[in-house]
Amino acid sequence: MNAGALTHKSRTKGRRMARGPAMEGAARAGLTARGVIYVLVGALAVRIGLGDGGPQADRGGALAEVAGEPFGAVVLWALGVGLVGMALWRLSEAVFGAAGKDGGKPKKRLLSAGRCLFYSVVAWSVLAFAAGAGGSGSGSSDRQSRDLTARALELPAGQWLVGLAGAGVVGAGLWIGGRAALRKYHEHLRLGAMSRRVRQGVDVTGVGGGVARGLVFATAGVFAVRAAVAYEPDRAKGMDDTLRAFKDTPLGPSLLVAVAVGLVLFGVFSFAMARWRKF
Secondary structure, three states, rough: OOOHHHHHHHHHHHHHHHHHHHHHHHHHHHHHHHHHHHHHHHHHHHHHHOOOOOOOHHHHHHHHHHHOOOOOOOHHHHHHHHHHHHHHHHHHHHHHOOOOOOOOOOHHHHHHHHHHHHHHHHHHHHHHHOOOOOOOOOOOOOHHHHHHHHHOOOOOHHHHHHHHHHHHHHHHHHHHHHHHHOOOOHHHEEEHOOOOOHHHHHHHHHHHHHHHHHHHHHHHHHHHHHHHHHHHHOOOOOHHHHHHHHHHHHHOHHHHHHHHHHHHHHHHHHHHHHEOOOO
């Protein structure tokens, strides 16, 4: 057997593993873990909107809430392992292509690679928190955002880098919200396995949750752009400060509560994806 045949055989075997039961289980665990975190962050934000300062409405605040519950340490480790599964699933998509006819296109692979990197960082932070190391898992997302922005601004062409990154986050937020509003997630779901009522419920969570998530991303990106233009890293905001900023709009706390409920809906939608997603 020549080298080309061996390479082809290896790739075929890799694709089968990437789309096999083990990777499917890792993906479902990751989607479930993501759902738990979004439900918790959304619930914390609801409390803030209703006048309870409470813990920070970000990943660190959510993890702290979990840690304070019975068997909290076990849940934290489960969340961390689940997010590792999410990162591995996205890595397999980047290497072998995602499911579907367009899954092997470079654009799709690059998007999966970016998601792999993102969830790798999130998984590491959750596992660090579970191990008691704290660090980014327990730290304020607002402080992290300001520190990262300050370091970036000190680089050559730092203002441009931060501004372009912020614009990219704005674009990502609009893309997330737009795809949710258009129900593009349908192409990834086994709709035939759902009853009519279940499909309606999934659409409520998918549209409402996706639009809210996209709005939060886009708003955080706007703050990053403002920080770049003003050369003031303190203008950059993490998840918590971004959510609290909605209270300062003309709609006041009601807008924050609406967005927070949307994040809870996105968490529930993640559970639906874990149950009915195509692999």
